[in-house]
Amino acid sequence: xxxxxxxxxxxxxxxxxxxxxxxxxxxxxxxxxxxxxxxxxxxxxxxxxxxxxxxxxxxxxxxxxxxxxxxxxxxxxxxxxxxxxxxxxxxxxxxxxxxxxxxxxxxxxxxxxxxxx
Amino acid sequence: xxxxxxxxxxxxxxxxxxxxxxxxxxxxxxxxxxxxxxxxxxxxxxxxxxxxxxxxxxxxxxxxxxxxxxxxxxxxxxxxxxxxxxxxxxxxxxxxxxxxxxxxxxxxxxxxxxxxxxxxxxxxxxxxxxxxxxxxxxxxxxxxxxxxxxxxxxxxxxxxxxxxxxxxxxxxxxxxxxxxxxxxxxxxxxxxxxxxxxxxxxxxxxxxxxxxxxxxxxxxxxxxxxxxxxxxxxxxxxxxxxxxxxxxxxxxxxxxxxxxxxxxxxxxxxxxxxxxxxxxxxxxxxxxxxxxxxxxxxxxxxxxxxxxxxxxxxxxxxxxxxxxxxxxxxxxxxxxxxxxxxxxxxxxxxxxxxxxxxxxxxxxxxxxxxxxxxxxxxxxxxxxxxxxxxxxxxx
Amino acid sequence: xxxxxxxxxxxxxxxxxxxxxxxxxxxxxxxxxxxxxxxxxxxxxxxxxxxxxxxxxxxxxxxxxxxxxxxxxxxxxxxxxxxxxxxxxxxxxxxxxxxxxxxxxxxxxxxxxxxxxxxxxxxxxxxxxxxxxxxxxxxxxxxxxxxxxxxxxxxxx
Ligand code: SF4
Ligand code: SF4
Ligand code: SF4
Ligand code: SF4
Numbered sequence: 269x270x271x272x273x274x275x276x277x278x279x280x281x282x283x284x285x286x287x288x289x290x291x292x293x294x295x296x297x298x299x300x301x302x303x304x305x306x307x308x309x310x311x312x313x314x315x316x317x318x319x320x321x322x323x324x325x326x327x328x329x330x331x332x333x334x335x336x337x338x339x340x341x342x343x344x345x346x347x348x349x350x351x352x353x354x355x356x357x358x359x360x361x362x363x364x365x366x367x368x369x370x371x372x373x374x375x376x377x378x379x380x381x382x383x384x385x
Numbered sequence: 386x387x388x389x390x391x392x393x394x395x396x397x398x399x400x401x402x403x404x405x406x407x408x409x410x411x412x413x414x415x416x417x418x419x420x421x422x423x424x425x426x427x428x429x430x431x432x433x434x435x436x437x438x439x440x441x442x443x444x445x446x447x448x449x450x451x452x453x454x455x456x457x458x459x460x461x462x463x464x465x466x467x468x469x470x471x472x473x474x475x476x477x478x479x480x481x482x483x484x485x486x487x488x489x490x491x492x493x494x495x496x497x498x499x500x501x502x503x504x505x506x507x508x509x510x511x512x513x514x515x516x517x518x519x520x521x522x523x524x525x526x527x528x529x530x531x532x533x534x535x536x537x538x539x540x541x542x543x544x545x546x547x548x549x550x551x552x553x554x555x556x557x558x559x560x561x562x563x564x565x566x567x568x569x570x571x572x573x574x575x576x577x578x579x580x581x582x583x584x585x586x587x588x589x590x591x592x593x594x595x596x597x598x599x600x601x602x603x604x605x606x607x608x609x610x611x612x613x614x615x616x617x618x619x620x621x622x623x624x625x626x627x628x629x630x631x632x633x634x635x636x637x638x639x640x641x642x643x644x645x646x647x648x649x650x651x652x653x654x655x656x657x658x659x660x661x662x663x664x665x666x667x668x669x670x671x672x673x674x675x676x677x678x679x680x681x682x683x684x685x686x687x688x689x690x691x692x693x694x695x696x697x698x699x700x701x702x703x704x705x706x707x708x709x710x711x712x713x714x715x716x717x718x719x720x721x722x723x724x725x726x727x728x729x730x731x732x733x734x735x736x737x738x739x740x741x742x743x744x745x746x747x748x749x750x751x752x753x754x755x756x757x758x759x760x761x762x763x764x765x766x767x768x769x770x771x772x773x774x775x776x777x778x779x780x
Numbered sequence: 781x782x783x784x785x786x787x788x789x790x791x792x793x794x795x796x797x798x799x800x801x802x803x804x805x806x807x808x809x810x811x812x813x814x815x816x817x818x819x820x821x822x823x824x825x826x827x828x829x830x831x832x833x834x835x836x837x838x839x840x841x842x843x844x845x846x847x848x849x850x851x852x853x854x855x856x857x858x859x860x861x862x863x864x865x866x867x868x869x870x871x872x873x874x875x876x877x878x879x880x881x882x883x884x885x886x887x888x889x890x891x892x893x894x895x896x897x898x899x900x901x902x903x904x905x906x907x908x909x910x911x912x913x914x915x916x917x918x919x920x921x922x923x924x925x926x927x928x929x930x931x932x933x934x935x936x937x
Contacts, residue, residue, distance in 0.1 A: 270556060273648075275411055275523045275862045279900075282390075282414035285703075285726060322708060337557035337570075347703035347710075347727055355683050355706050358485060359620040379702075379730065382711045397887040407887030409863035410900035508885060522864060522928060527885075530865035535926060536885030537875065545870065560928035564866070 269297075269317070269352070270337060271359050274344045281346075286375075294346035295326075295372035297365075298333035303341070307365065314369050319352035320362045326351050327373045341365070347375050387742040387759040388412035389459060389650040391525045392752040393532075396759065409526035419740035422724045427735040435767055438736045442695070442719045442772075443779045445734065449693035449717070452477035455682045456699030458649035460769045461747025465655050467773040468697060469662055474780055476672040478691065480682040481655045482699065483647070484667045487752070489625055490614055490645040491656045492666050494754070499632055502611065502642040503753045504531075509538035513607035513639075515552045515600075518574065518617020519646040522560040528646075529564065533613075550603055555617060567603075569596045574621030578631050585634040605638050615646035647752040650741070654750035683709045693717040695776075697769055698738075702727040721769050739766040786810040789842065792835045794825045813843065852913045853934045854904055861931035863900035867923035871895050873909050895923060902931065 277293040284290060297315060299307075309315065309330045318325040326348055336342040341363075343349040351373075353361055386398045390412035398416070399406040405413045426438035433441070446452060452475045457465050472479040483491060493499040507514070514533045521528035529535060534551045541548040553562040554569045554577065562568040571577040571593070580590035580597040590597050604610050612632070622628060628643075635641040647653065656666040663669055665676035668684075678684060682701070685691050686709045694716050702710050703726065713731065720732040723740045739745045739761070745768040746761035761768075790810040801822045803809040812818040820839055826832045865885070868874055874882035874893040881889030888896045894906050907913065911920035912934065923932045 272520065272557075272559075273524045275409070275526055278523075279410045279414045279862075282411065282418050322706075324707060335557060335559055340556070342557065345704075350703065350705060350710065351707045353706045355485070355687075355709060357620055358706065359616055375703075375727065378707065379727065381707075382702075382714050382731065384714050385716075397881075399887070405899055407865070407897050408900060409865070409897070411862075413863065413900035522862070526862050526864040530869040531885035535866055535869040537879075537883045544872075544875070563928040564926065 269341045269343065269361055269363050271345050271349050271353065272335075272342055277344045277346070290346075291372070291374055293344055294348045294375075295328045296331050296343070297328045298331050298336040298342040300334060300336050300338055301332050303336070303339060304330060304332060307367075309367065313367055314372060315365045316368045317352065318364045318366075320364070321352065321354040321357075324351045327368060327370065329372055347378060348373060351378055386416075386762050387757065388416065389740065389742040389749070390415045392647050392650055392652070393525050393527050394650055394749060394751050394757050395527055395531065396757065400762070411526055415740065416743060418724055419743040422737075424722075424724055424729075424735075424737040426737060427729075427732070429733055435736060438734055439772055439775050442734045442736065443776055445693050445717045445719060446471075446475065446695065446776060446780055449475070449477075451691045452693045452695070453682065453685055453691045454479045454695045454697070455481065455701060456697040457481050457655050458483070458652040459698035459741055460651065461741055461745060461749055462651070462654050462658060463747050464697070464745075464768070464770040464773055465651070465658050467770065467777050468695075469659060471695070471773065471777050471780065472669075473662075473671050474777065478668075478670050478672075478680050478682075478685055479659070480668050480680065480685075481652060482649060482704075483652050483656055484678075484681040485683070486616065486649075487619065487645040487647040487652065488656065488667050489619065490643070491647075491653055493625060493629065494643070494645075495657065495660055495666070499629060499643050500636065500641070501644055501754065503755045504644070504751070505755070506609075507611050507642075507644070508532045508536050508541075510540050510609040511538075511611050512541065512548060513550050513552075513604055513610035515554065515610070515612045516561055516565075516646070517554040517612055517614050518556075518619070518621060519613055519615025520555070520559040520561045521613070521646065522564070524615070524648055525646065528613075529561065533611075534564065550607065552600060552603070567596075567599065569593070569600070574618060575623070575627055578622075578627050582627075582631050582634050585631075585638060601638070604635055604641070607639050610635065610639055610641040612641070612643050613646045614643060644753050650751075651749035653752050653754060654748075657750055657754075686710075686712045689715060691716050693719070695719045695721070696728060696732070697721045697773070698723075698741075700726040700728045702731060721772055723766075736772055737766060738769045738772060739764075741769075744768065745770065786814050789813055789839065792839045792842070793823065794829075794832060794835075796825065798825060800824050852907050852910045854907060854910070854912075855933045856902060856904065857931050857933070858901040860929040861901045861927075862929065863897045863902065864927075865897055866926040867902060867932060868893075868895045868897060870922045870926040872911060872920065872922055873906075877909075 280290040428441035494501045551565040552567040553565040580593040583590035584597040584601045668681040670680040718732040719734040793806040877892040
């Protein structure tokens with residue numbers, strides 16, 4: 269998987285980090301059509317991604333995009349995908365995906381796991 | 386007015402009847418946010434006034450034994466300098482995002498081991514532009530139209546079709562690559578660099594033969610070439626020496642420069658100021674008097690080595706990997722920022738400050754090293770500089 | 781300048797909801813004027829009653845750019861536009877009309893340009909000077925090929 273930036277995402281990030289469109293753009297896994305077929309996935313399917321870097325997982329919805337790299341999947345840089353990356357490589361990592369259904373992960377689910385004083 | 390939305394630092398922005406002219410959507414969002422957010426100071430969970438919050442920040446810093454400052458890439462030079470002074474006085478740690486971003490490239494440039502140039506020179510002279518592992522259409526929306534491909538320049542009067550060549554090297558097709566005359570999709574950046582070096586030397590590369598030949602031929606034909614290296618290149622490279630070799634080779638073919646694609650408006654400014662005062666760019670410990678990767682903000686957090694953090698204009702809770710970010714709240718967190726963020730949710734002290742370029746004037750050093758001066762557009766909120774000065778005087 | 785919006789058009793219509801134009805209300809008519817489904821002449825009271833003469837003149841003035849846009853056929857999809865300025869800087873009319881602004885990558889320095897960015901979105905003015913318009917029109921595509929999100933299109937025909 270690779271991590272990128274998206275200008276529409278940056279726009280809502282500046283405006284409102286808790287808006288639905290911020291969460292929607294953050295919790296999307298972009299894949300090319302042929303790769304979606306391979307995994308038997310359709311637009312809007314919710315999948316669980318588990319990073320092999322740290323075993324954390326995330327639920328996101330799949331979306332077809334020609335901007336995704338062939339044979340890989342892409343997410344926009346946000347608090348969500350940062351669940352899955354390691355400090356050695358913030359841009360690329362390996363992950364397993366599984367179709368699960370249900371709702372996507374929200375930022376507050378992640379914040380709830382933070383350690384406190 | 387200036388926009389500090391990204392490292393382009395566009396200075397042709399105009400406000401008229403509540404409308405923002407010339408800025409891209411990212412800039413407009415920042416400018417409008419600056420006008421519309423109501424963000425209140427907080428100290429230990431209570432809403433307080435700004436001065437009270439600063440006092441509380443001072444107490445926390447004074448009581449701290451292991452203190453770190455992080456962020457600073459969006460505030461003007463003077464505020465950055467005061468932050469460096471605070472780190473010095475408290476014998477604390479100081480770091481910005483460059484340790485995870487463009488720091489390696491900026492260091493080579495400051496040490497004059499890589500030849501760099503300004504964006505205006507690129508606009509006036511470049512006839513070959515290469516974005517490597519960068520998608521400026523998304524990260525620096527006006528970069529292509531202001532500096533690299535579409536504008537006319539002093540020696541490039543005929544427009545992009547005739548006068549300029551744009552190439553993109555990336556792992557994927559991006560909106561930027563759709564505009565380019567040539568896109569080369571690479572899996573392994575180092576392998577492609579090696580192929581280019583081989584072809585430049587007249588040897589046959591082991592991979593990417595056709596693409597490498599095409600690019601090198603183009604570069605030979607050009608008068609002024611420039612490569613913009615983004616995060617894709619940064620993380621695709623384990624050895625900066627390889628990039629330097631390539632740039633040396635390309636300089637044998639034509640005049641060739643490198644400019645990093647940092648996103649933050651004043652990251653280079655922080656690097657240069659710290660470099661001027663201690664000879665290092667980031668990840669510095671004033672207690673130990675050295676820079677080391679173990680003093681980067683993420684290492685300090687991983688090892689739970691700090692008890693108090695002053696964060697200026699950054700949202701590390703959202704931007705760092707979870708394993709590291711999730712430890713931030715274990716320390717006392719003091720945040721200076723124009724608007725609510727994930728970090729403000731966990732901060733013990735929150736001091737809202739103005740957006741640079743709107744409520745705060747000053748100077749920044751653009752990613753290409755050019756100093757950009759700007760005035761505040763309105764003066765309603767307290768500035769980072771003011772808050773940092775108060776802290777610096779008190780400790 | 782008054783913005784070309786249904787609300788502003790409505791303010792200038794007779795506001796009697798007489799239905800002569802075939803619409804239920806003047807407001808509905810105003811919407812269809814903007815979407816170019818109806819022509820101003822279809823409002824007979826406005827055309828015929830001299831007490832509306834001034835309003836008629838103002839309405840015609842206001843609707844003028846819409847006519848021009850129809851003829852060049854330019855359609856802007858603001859939701860796709862990011863305000864990158866590629867089209868602004870590449871448009872040959874912008875370049876020749878504004879050598880010290882748009883031509884060198886900056887925002888426009890005068891009012892003669894066609895494309896400019898307002899609130900992060902491209903807007904078209906002076907469309908009658910577009911190279912696709914008028915007697916000597918050519919199939920200029922400066923603003924189309926420079927936009928990777930296809931935020932500007934031209935209706936064919
Ligand atoms: S390109 Fe960057 S600096 Fe220029 S208007 Fe957009 S966000 Fe602001
Ligand atoms: S004909 Fe004119 S006045 Fe009558 S309803 Fe239609 S717009 Fe209004
Ligand atoms: S068609 Fe050509 S002249 Fe007309 S607006 Fe587009 S670029 Fe400008
Ligand atoms: S229409 Fe396209 S090229 Fe023009 S500013 Fe908008 S996104 Fe950029």
